[in-house]
Amino acid sequence: MNTENIAIILMIVLISTFAGVMTQTALNADIGKSPSNGSASTSGAAANGASSPYQLTLVIANNVPYGSSSNDTQPRYYVMTANGLASSASITVPAHRLIKLTIINYDDGTDNIPDQFLNVTGVLNETVTPTVGNTSTYQLRSIPQGDDSHTFTITSLGVNIIVPPTSIVTTYLEFNQTGTFSWQCYNPCGLGQTGWGGAMSTAGWMSGHITVV
Ligand SMILES: [Cu+2]
Helix, strand or coil: CCHHHHHHHHHHHHHHHHHHHHHHHHHHHHHCCCHHHHHHHCCCHHHCCCCCCEEEEEEEEEEEECCCCCCCEEEEEEEEECCEEEECCEEEECCCCCEEEEEEECCCCCCCCCHHHCECECCHHHCEEEEECCCCCCCECECCCCCCCEEEEEHHHCEEEEECCCEEEEEEECCCCCEEEEEECCCCCCECCCCCEHHHHCECCCEEEEEEC
């Protein structure tokens, strides 16, 4: 194993560990529970009780090596599970149940998202709550052009969640139809002159599918 691979593995382990601590702290503060009875909310279907919101935690890591060139790095969405970070290419959530979605964003970069994605839609109260980072906008419903880092968007379900730079945001949503839908970040945070290449066009980076069962 060369040093580059070791560095990548070390980085993922560090991100995973740090993200777990951050999420658990945020969750405990949020729901006012001790770690012992709040830990069931952190991740994974098995850890989710039917009476409480289903917890889905996404992590946006920055500077993830992309392609064969070691100096080519891209931001990447991951799903946090009980076993660490998993690919975001395929995300599964339950239908007809409240979902608490937490997005932990390590990326401080910003870009200009298209006008139609500047508003939060398709979630409870059309609101995203930043708990770390851009907390001045405690209830986030829209964002000025150029101020956001990424979005988590499911166009066919009308869901658009804005993620400020270096932040943790929380929102609630519920899906009342089953099926498989495409999700994508609509901030051109990838490669190329327009920013829509590289990570933007690779499943498991800034796009993928979400299956509602
Ligand atoms: Cu993005």
